[in-house]
Amino acid sequence: MRIVQLANFYGPRSGGLRTALTHLGAGYAARGHEVVLVVPGPRPADDRLPGGTRRVTVAAPRLPGTGGYRAVDPWRVQRLLERLGPDAIEVSDRLTLRGLGAWASRRGVPAVVVSHERLDRLLAQFLLPGPAARRLADAANARMAAAYDSVVCTTTFAAAEFERIGARNVVRVPLGVDLETFSPRHHDPVLRASLARGADVVLVHCGRLSPEKHPERSIDTTAALRAAGLRVRLVVAGDGPRRPMLERRAAGLPVTFLGFVPDRARLARLLASADVSLAPGPHETFGLSALEALASGTPVVVSASSALPEIVGTGAAVADSPAAFASGVATVLAADEALRRGAARARAERFGWPASVDSMLATLRAG
Numbered sequence: 001m002r003i004v005q006l007a008n009f010y011g012p013r014s015g016g017l018r019t020a021l022t023h024l025g026a027g028y029a030a031r032g033h034e035v036v037l038v039v040p041g042p043r044p045a046d047d048r049l050p051g052g053t054r055r056v057t058v059a060a061p062r063l064p065g066t067g068g069y070r071a072v073d074p075w076r077v078q079r080l081l082e083r084l085g086p087d088a089i090e091v092s093d094r095l096t097l098r099g100l101g102a103w104a105s106r107r108g109v110p111a112v113v114v115s116h117e118r119l120d121r122l123l124a125q126f127l128l129p130g131p132a133a134r135r136l137a138d139a140a141n142a143r144m145a146a147a148y149d150s151v152v153c154t155t156t157f158a159a160a161e162f163e164r165i166g167a168r169n170v171v172r173v174p175l176g177v178d179l180e181t182f183s184p185r186h187h188d189p190v191l192r193a194s195l196a197r198g199a200d201v202v203l204v205h206c207g208r209l210s211p212e213k214h215p216e217r218s219i220d221t222t223a224a225l226r227a228a229g230l231r232v233r234l235v236v237a238g239d240g241p242r243r244p245m246l247e248r249r250a251a252g253l254p255v256t257f258l259g260f261v262p263d264r265a266r267l268a269r270l271l272a273s274a275d276v277s278l279a280p281g282p283h284e285t286f287g288l289s290a291l292e293a294l295a296s297g298t299p300v301v302v303s304a305s306s307a308l309p310e311i312v313g314t315g316a317a318v319a320d321s322p323a324a325f326a327s328g329v330a331t332v333l334a335a336d337e338a339l340r341r342g343a344a345r346a347r348a349e350r351f352g353w354p355a356s357v358d359s360m361l362a363t364l365r366a367g
Contacts, residue, residue, distance in 0.1 A: 002034040004086035008071040010039040016288035026051025027357030040070035088364040101147030112150040121283040157307030158285035176353030177291040184297030186272040199233035204274035206289040209240030217280035220322035271296035295348035297341035301328035
């Protein structure tokens with residue numbers, strides 16, 4: 001089967017989206033399928049990823065205010081699909097490429113769309129008051145669900161906005177984590193001491209520094225913990241449009257900004273060497289970086305209003321305030337270190353990429 005994966009908003013710093021597409025594509029290829037990934041970039045390219053996926057890059061302009069993301073014209077993507085002749089398509093973009101479901105339907109090609117975000121939540125944060133955002137999201141989601149054979153959601157939280165409108169083609173497929181790359185064995189005492197700079201506790205925030213992720217809560221949590229007398233240091237691994245504001249907000253606080261960390265081995269050592277990871281985003285529909293921290297043996301304190309309680313467990317989920325996150329960190333630290341690290345790893349081991357690949361292939365074939 002020739003599977004074509006399609007995504008806009010993909011780039012060297014795409015984080016969870018890039019990771020998911022890479023592992024799913026490699027899994028499909030390992031099971032004997034031909035995989036083509038179509039993404040935007042600064043110039044045309046046609047290369048091969050280590051897992052066997054052929055990656056076709058279509059030249060596309062930068063989108064202002066997104067920190068460097070690009071989006072290719074959907075008409076150009078359709079013309080490319082005509083040449084590629086897919087047996088199934090997997091679309092990881094419910095905004096700019098949402099019309100590809102209709103293209104596939106006209107040609108009898110099975111098509112699935114992966115919902116990587118909650119449209120109702122994003123509309124409510126950036127554009128409209130809650131009830132209006134919900135109505136607009138419901139209308140848009142109904143049209144999209146009707147255009148595709150299946151809507152793939154990674155969590156119950158992600159599926160909720162489709163179940164609310166009675167969509168009957170929603171499929172739950174949890175993503176996975178690389179349990180070899182991210183492991184407690186990568187804990188590095190020398191690196192930890194370097195990160196701590198004399199602090200007793202090393203916190204890590206790993207993710208894109210954009211408004212919907214609410215990274216400022218990690219800064220404010222650090223301030224709250226310092227005010228309570230804890231000697232902590234926050235290490236921020238990630239970049240994005242909010243970084244300048246966050247650096248100003250962190251002035252005078254023990255916060256280190258590493259920027260985007262492209263080396264997965266280096267990121268794994270960082271996560272394994274921290275004491276607690278913070279995931280304050282209230283709209284996360286899965287949270288791969290939180291799962292990577294768990295796989296590294298590092299417990300995560302998460303927003304209770306996101307999907308992450310489904311991933312990390314409800315015991316580490318707190319309200320969306322610095323005080324609540326600070327209390328959550330204190331609770332985690334009060335537990336025996338060996339026990340909390342072992343529990344974190346055990347939780348991550350429930351999420352393997354092979355199971356995700358098998359479920360996605362079954363969904364693609366069912367279309």
